[in-house]
Structures are given as structure tokens and as C-alpha cells.
Amino acid sequence: EVQLVESGGGLVQPGGSLRLSCAASGFTFTNYEMTWVRQAPGEGLQWVSYISNSGSTIYYTDSVKGRFTISRDNARNSLYLHMNSLRAGDTAIYYCATYGLGSRYYFNYWGQGTLVTVSS
């Protein structure tokens, strides 16, 4: 069974940092490109970042460029999102997800999400 389990969310002050983790199991992690998608409270979904199978190709949505860093450890079957200079607008549930097998055009498996709250 495919499982993606996020952790690392919590309450942080504006300007602070957090590192989110996503532990993957039940599938061959290296076969999948990965992503982070977030959802502000009561709002819709927003794509945040993409990382290729090897980690050599990375993309970010404009609002997080220079502040967030996506990475993966294929030996540990884990995905990460390092978030710096956090703002109130970053408050959201952060989901990790796989892309389709061999296709980076849709989000196939999703974790349950971890809540990040940026507030003083």
C-alpha cells in the first residue's frame, strides 16, 4: 500500500523557519517525481514545488522562490521542504504527493498533510 506521511508542521513566528518531511513507503520512491502542494485554511489548492527523481531538476512557484528549498533523500525514501522567512501567507496544510509514474503532469498519491501556521 502506498503511504506518504508528512511531519514537521507547527506554529512558527513570521520570519521563522521550518523543515517539513514526507516519509514514503509501499512503492519504489526513486521511480517517482515528487511535489509539495499547499492549501490555506478554507481555500483551494496551490502547487508549491517539484523535484525530479534524482533531485537534479527543481521548480518553485514564484511566491516561495528564494525562501523554500525542496530536496529528497532516495536512500531514506524521504522528501523534504525547508521553509525560511515564513510569512502569514504561508499558513496552510502542506501535502506531499507523487506525480504519475513516468508523467509529471498529474498528482497521483497524496499524504494526509501537515499544518503550518505562521503567526506571532
Add this chain to the structure above:
Amino acid sequence: QSALTQPASVSGSPGQSITISCTGTSSDVGSYNLVSWYQQHPGKAPKLLIYDVSKWPSGVSNRFSGSKSGNTASLTISGLQAEDEADYYCCSYSGSSAPYVFGTGTKVTVL
């Protein structure tokens, strides 16, 4: 990159069919047959329903079907059931530096 436009809400009675539209531009929906649809129940993670405009992932009911015409994609739910009450989001590849744009979301109510 602006969000794709979806109706805020759609409703129907059990057994009926409903259609949710997803309107983008010639830079996203209109340029690529790469629209996907997601179902999200309250407090749950999104679930993939349709990819590449009209393809079903394994395990998804064929009561859900997708199509596209020009800059507008559509999701049709046939034989509406109480369990279909949820939020639905479309998403399109846009080929830009921020290549994935979601729709505004549609709340489906089963009357």
C-alpha cells in the same frame, strides 16, 4: 499565473448527472491535454479522479468522466451518489516556470 475558473457550487439529486466546468486560457488548458481532476472530502487529502483530460487511474469509478473543448475542461459525475458530496478541483499543466495551475474549486452538494 491565475487560477483556473470553476463554479463555486453545483448540486444535483441522487442518480442525476452533473457537470463541473474548468475554464483556463490558451496558455494552459487550451494548449495541453494535461488536465487532471481531484476530489477532496472535508478534512481529507485530495484524491486523483481523472488525468490527461479523460483517463481514469486504477480504482476510480467510471461514473466520473472528463472532457475538454478549447480553453474549458469539464468533469461529469453520472449517477450522483451521496458519497460524491465533496470539493472538486481541476488542474492544468501550463508549461511555464510555475507549471501547474489549479482551479478555484467547486463544492458539490447532493440534494
